[in-house]
Amino acid sequence: MMKQLTIIVWAVLFGEVIGYIGGALEQLNYNFGEIGVVSAIFALIIVNGITLITNHSLPVKGAEKK
Secondary structure (H helix, E strand, O other), rough: OHHHHHHHHHHHHHHHHHHHHHHHHOOOOOOOOHHHHHHOOOHHHHHHHHHHHHHHOOOOOOOOHH
């Protein structure tokens, strides 16, 4: 649970910074709520997907293959 909260916090922070800079460069409106939610969801999907893939690709030592 703590890992998920850490991911959400950092994703929102980085997403807000990137969204603000990108919005200024493209001259778009800055919507902090939408950017925060999208970046948090995207980060959770990516990090949990990578964790799921790597957990299944590396077998536990001592486990027999069936």
